[in-house]
Amino acid sequence: MFTTGLPELVKMCTGCSLCWDFCPRGGLRYEALWPASTLQDHAGELAATATRSDPADTSWKITGGPPGDGLGSVLERYAVRASAKPDGVQDGGAVTALLCALLDAGTIDGALVSKPSEDAREPWKGVATVATTPAEVVAAAGSFYNQTMALAELDLSRYPSLPSRPRLAVVGTPCEVQGLRAMQARRWSTGAHRIDAVVLTVALLCTKSFDYESLILQELRDRRRIDLARVAKIDVVRGRLVVEYRDGEVALDEPVKDFHDAALKGCDECADFLGRSADLSVGSVGSIDGWTSMLVRTERGRRAFEKAHHRLDVRDLDDPDALARLDRLDKRIALGSLERAFDPEAPLFIDYDEHLRSYERTTRQPVVVRR
Ligand SMILES: Cc1cc2nc3c(=O)[nH]c(=O)nc-3n(C[C@H](O)[C@H](O)[C@H](O)COP(=O)(O)OP(=O)(O)OC[C@H]3O[C@@H](n4cnc5c(N)ncnc54)[C@H](O)[C@@H]3O)c2cc1C
Numbered sequence: 001m002f003t004t005g006l007p008e009l010v011k012m013c014t015g016c017s018l019c020w021d022f023c024p025r026g027g028l029r030y031e032a033l034w035p036a037s038t039l040q041d042h043a044g045e046l047a048a049t050a051t052r053s054d055p056a057d058t059s060w061k062i063t064g065g066p067p068g069d070g071l072g073s074v075l076e077r078y079a080v081r082a083s084a085k086p087d088g089v090q091d092g093g094a095v096t097a098l099l100c101a102l103l104d105a106g107t108i109d110g111a112l113v114s115k116p117s118e119d120a121r122e123p124w125k126g127v128a129t130v131a132t133t134p135a136e137v138v139a140a141a142g143s144f145y146n147q148t149m150a151l152a153e154l155d156l157s158r159y160p161s162l163p164s165r166p167r168l169a170v171v172g173t174p175c176e177v178q179g180l181r182a183m184q185a186r187r188w189s190t191g192a193h194r195i196d197a198v199v200l201t202v203a204l205l206c207t208k209s210f211d212y213e214s215l216i217l218q219e220l221r222d223r224r225r226i227d228l229a230r231v232a233k234i235d236v237v238r239g240r241l242v243v244e245y246r247d248g249e250v251a252l253d254e255p256v257k258d259f260h261d262a263a264l265k266g267c268d269e270c271a272d273f274l275g276r277s278a279d280l281s282v283g284s285v286g287s288i289d290g291w292t293s294m295l296v297r298t299e300r301g302r303r304a305f306e307k308a309h310h311r312l313d314v315r316d317l318d319d320p321d322a323l324a325r326l327d328r329l330d331k332r333i334a335l336g337s338l339e340r341a342f343d344p345e346a347p348l349f350i351d352y353d354e355h356l357r358s359y360e361r362t363t364r365q366p367v368v369v370r371r
Pocket of ligand 1: 090091093094096113140141142143144145147148172173206208209210282284285
């Protein structure tokens with residue numbers, strides 16, 4: 001059951017650990033994710049001809065070090081900007097332009113993105129939605145610094161206009177792409193969730209996401225008196241949280257570390273800033289303002305990018321080292337925070353018992369009611 005956005009127990013927890021079995025991120029050893037090339041492929045036009053199937057190619061794995069192992073599997077890398085930038089995009093508008101081009105070309109039937117909540121009590125909260133038209137994609141442009149539980153939206157029963165074998169692009173934070181890859185890697189049915197429909201994954205580079213109420217309502221609205229109705233953009237850039245009003249006034253420019261308590265605790269353990277298991281990774285780091293850094297990771301990603309090329313200004317990535325530097329910092333934090341062993345060579349899923357052993361007597365010890 002979801003009320004605050006977090007799962008809530010509706011009955012007594014018996015400690016059966018089924019949640020561990022059902023949540024695609026529960027027990028996922030994300031650093032050991034399987035290469036995309038081993039997955040089922042319904043991609044149609046985006047289907048890969050060349051893949052990362054060489055067993056010796058482990059560049060898709062998330063290694064803990066040594067520092068400097070690059071940006072993962074990258075075929076091409078660019079700074080990209082939408083040739084005609086719609087209002088509301090976060091950086092270069094590359095994601096919005098790409099999705100619109102793929103929809104217009106009929107290469108995809110929809111895109112799982114995040115749009116602003118329609119609930120007036122939730123300003124600046126992103127909620128997951130499947131956009132089926134370019135207008136809906138444009139309306140969902142920009143970044144929301146909250147978890148949208150995006151993968152739940154892959155139960156497509158709310159979208160009757162989609163064909164019976166839909167082809168979807170998924171935009172999400174690296175952890176969401178990891179969850180998707182985990183579900184694709186499982187051999188059994190995914191129930192109502194149409195994992196089989198996903199033909200393209202776009203990871204937003206991410207060091208951390210936030211709890212909506214803590215960040216937006218408590219820290220920004222209540223403590224710092226930000227008028228959320230006037231806000232045009234919220235951005236985390238160069239280590240600072242920046243809030244701009246529609247009239248151009250900078251309402252807030254403060255170190256993002258001041259908002260640490262509002263960040264999601266699980267993010268500390270994630271060493272996947274670069275979204276290594278996605279087809280495309282996009283972010284602001286590495287490019288000058290107003291442009292999007294784009295890492296093309298798979299053949300499928302390359303085809304999608306080529307399809308959208310006519311809608312994009314494309315040039316060399318300005319500062320790839322900036323990406324590598326932030327990746328190293330992110331990994332250092334993750335490896336310092338993980339209580340279990342970080343092991344890209346170990347099986348994809350962690351036993352619940354192993355998890356309990358690793359986190360026993362830590363602040364993150366699972367709460368198990370034994371009767
Ligand atoms: C929580 C979060 C943290 C980020 N951290 C970094 C960072 O540390 N460094 C960095 O370089 N870049 C980061 N980014 C990515 C950056 O903010 C831009 O999304 C990226 O540069 C693409 O810009 P664009 O103009 O091409 O995208 P746009 O054209 O504006 O499109 C962005 C797309 O992302 C979707 N989206 C927005 N919020 C979410 C969300 N919460 N979950 C899933 N999808 C969403 C939108 O619906 C839209 O389709 C982060 C993004 C998010 C959401």
